[in-house]
Amino acid sequence: MPAPYLTAPISADPRPALSLAAQAPTFTTSQASSWWSSLPYPLTLFLNTESQEKWTSYENLFLACLRTGDYPTAYTCLEALIARFGKTNDHILALQGLYQEATAQNTGELEEVMKAYDEVLREDPTIFSVRKRRAALLRSVGKAAEAIADLTVLVDASPTDAEAWAELADLYLSQGSLEQAVYCLEEVLLVMPNAWNMHARLGEVVYMSAQKMEGGDQMKALAESMRRFCRSIELCDGYLRGFYGLRVTTGTLLETLQGAKKGQPTTSDPLAGDLAPPSVATVKKLNAVATAKLAEIVRRGTAGEKGWDGYSEAELKAAKDLIDRDTQRIER
Template identity: 65%
Template sequence: MANPLLEAPTNSSPATAIDLSQKASTFINSQSSWLSAIPYPLSLFINTESQEKWQTYENLFLACLRTGDDNTAYACLESLTNRFGKGNDRILGLQGLYKESTAKNDSELAEVLKEYEEILKNDPTIFSIRKRRAAVLRSMGRTSDAVTALTNLLDQSPTDAEAWSELADLYLMLGSYEQAIFCLEEVVLVMPNSWNMQARTGEVLYLSSEKLEGADQLRLLSESMRRYCRSLELCDDYLRGYYGLKLTTDRLLELLSTGKKSQQSSSDPVKGDLAPPSIDAVKKLNELATSKLTEIVRRSKSGEKGWDGYSEAEIIAARELLDRGTQKIER
């Protein structure tokens, strides 16, 4: 079983983040109390360095910020600063994050932004600060400025998957689906085995297809379905993947059942577009998605061991999607 202290709290559930923040004080005390009791010069021979130790400090810092325990978060930050120094790029980013989280109003947030810009004037190569600056611009509602900041960053670091993903979210907020899809495809190029990003790409393709009609809509829906299939190849029992597969195949069955030849034969080998899937293939995938979603909901609700990692919101959404399909059949 994975150690929750070594997993990023930003990806964990609220309950896990609260549990981590409650353990922070105990962990900090355990790291300092026994070492201080060892007399000099014997303390020089005690090496407490490990990647896991400092990863735990950072994760506890993030968990405490997330749960509002600013004092303990500051204690974690002090330990990290003492170890790596104030000038360390990552420490600068964490210090900025602390100031952002404790800012009480927009004027204080603007002061943090000014500090970021002063740091970048002296050294524009500190990417942790450039990312934090883009995040502050976004939180202040300056979306266009945030897009520009991330675009400039990616011009110098084109393989930064985190920046591409953030830029995709910004474009999605602006309703620029084509640009968002392009950014997500860049993420997948950098991280081809990331099942959640494959599914995220499928989501945006699905949203984009709702704005179109005819052959273009069918093409995007087909690609969305393939992205969800790929995410499930990479991660078994991925609820979000099966949810998206169920959603896209439901819609594809509606379109393919109309029998329009212009839609079913739409493909462009020059552009790399694939022909739409057959109705039989879509039906089989739809049945698979329905079956797996039903199993996940049933086994998760019963509290079966190994099936309790899904969030309640995901289970409710899956149940509603299944009920929606049942109502259509009854009608």
């Protein structure tokens, strides 16, 4: 089975989804053309090829086709999944709802989808996949507060659901509730301590909260943000977003440290376990490392070198603009 089918189209870049969706008709035709496909159930279970990879491929192609607007092929994939796992399967219920959301033509049809979710949850409140879809739909129609309430119920019942905590953090952030967003991201990292993207995301939110602080509290928040970005690039040494955040955070922290008056007491508290603020020399070194790595990523990523082609054009442009902006500031 072709390897691309086994990778879900989760990237913000639409090209992988377009490429995957283009292969969907060939895949579905090859599966349907098998002579045993016309046999009645349960004979198909004995003769049909059965593997996790096959059904993962169907689901990934279904998602890619939904994203690219190829609804007929998406429905073909969905029918195959329903035939295999049944209409009442928790995951299949969520996929059916996702298809109905994508093909809805107006607000009224979206409300019908919401009613269907409510009916499913009324019968069984523990179907978390449907509750997640309901929260996503609430958010898409501008009902963020209700979506937060839904996800709060979910994480109370399943506190190790990292996906739900991450979505809840994003919702709180969209409402300007930075403290709650930080708490949710910390919960994600309790479940997935090596998720470098979540360390970087937490660094971003802490950096945003630091902009609303002053004095020692601001310095402490900036130092914490810097440490989060350091951890993200420690876990993934080619993570552009981590190096970008480290470059921005260290730049701001340098200005804060250099602007502090001599003899000003540190913000560390040995009894509370707070770390002392980093030294200016340390922050300068990290700033230089981040700048050098960003420059390398931009140079080699723009050239399309092998192993450096996974960055989007928008990411490379943002990194280049950051480096150019700082260079112009130094020349002035």
